[in-house]
Amino acid sequence: MSNLVPYQDIEKMAISIAASGLFGIKTKEQAIALMLVAQAEGAHPAQAARDYHVIQGRPALKADAMLARFQAAGGSVKWTSYTDKKVAGVFVHPQGGELEIEWTMDRAKAAGLTGKQTWKQYPRQMLRARVISEGIRTVYPGVAVGIYTPEEVNDFDAAPVKAEVVKKPDLKDRIAKISADDLLVRIDEATNETDLKVMAEDAKTLLDDDDKARVRDAYRIKRDELNDIIDGELVQQEQN
Numbered sequence: 001m002s003n004l005v006p007y008q009d010i011e012k013m014a015i016s017i018a019a020s021g022l023f024g025i026k027t028k029e030q031a032i033a034l035m036l037v038a039q040a041e042g043a044h045p046a047q048a049a050r051d052y053h054v055i056q057g058r059p060a061l062k063a064d065a066m067l068a069r070f071q072a073a074g075g076s077v078k079w080t081s082y083t084d085k086k087v088a089g090v091f092v093h094p095q096g097g098e099l100e101i102e103w104t105m106d107r108a109k110a111a112g113l114t115g116k117q118t119w120k121q122y123p124r125q126m127l128r129a130r131v132i133s134e135g136i137r138t139v140y141p142g143v144a145v146g147i148y149t150p151e152e153v154n155d156f157d158a159a160p161v162k163a164e165v166v167k168k169p170d171l172k173d174r175i176a177k178i179s180a181d182d183l184l185v186r187i188d189e190a191t192n193e194t195d196l197k198v199m200a201e202d203a204k205t206l207l208d209d210d211d212k213a214r215v216r217d218a219y220r221i222k223r224d225e226l227n228d229i230i231d232g233e234l235v236q237q238e239q240n
Contacts, residue, residue: 010035010045017049025049034059061144063129069143070136077135087127089135096139103130180211187218196223 014031035045051065075093088102203215
């Protein structure tokens with residue numbers, strides 16, 4: 001029997017979670033996305049609301065949840081310093097070895113992190129989140145692939161950049177950019193008949209009859225020149 005929660009049920013739960021205003025999840029779509037991630041990881045979809053926040057449009061795994069996953073996967077951490085100035089811990093995992101991670105306020109300041117209010121109000125908690133994230137990513141990254149803690153996301157400069165859709169110029173825009181003078185220059189610089197044929201197609205978009213005539217004459221002259229060059233090369237090859 002499958003333990004997967006049907007999508008319809010996930011959608012119903014997502015509506016309730018988003019409507020509650022809790023967990024930083026503001027829309028049904030955000031809730032559904034996180035719940036599907038939780039289900040793909042083998043957890044009940046509702047655990048997404050417990051373990052994740054959505055901050056600046058990004059999913060963020062809470063530091064406590066990240067640490068809990070690390071410990072559940074066989075890892076351990078021993079805190080060696082825990083103050084408002086410095087937080088350090090030794091992270092151990094059978095597959096990743098042992099490593100001590102340290103974050104100080106001086107390091108955070110050098111990284112440009114301490115300007116926000118949360119760093120001024122809760123320095124120890126912010127340092128702890130940085131230690132947890134770096135330690136787990138270094139010793140056993142499988143726990144936090146592609147995921148940041150809320151504290152890290154808050155330190156990002158801005159929301160995710162939306163991809164810019166570049167519209168392909170339509171025929172009207174293309175016509176507006178083609179001029180007879182431009183075509184005359186391109187024809188003069190052409191080195192083969194294939195290029196000339198492209199320009200002949202562009203010439204069809206010209207609106208002025210006189211411009212069309214000028215371009216047509218230039219096209220024919222250039223075509224004859226290219227043909228003469230080809231004929232001359234063939235004759236030279238035959239003589240050789």
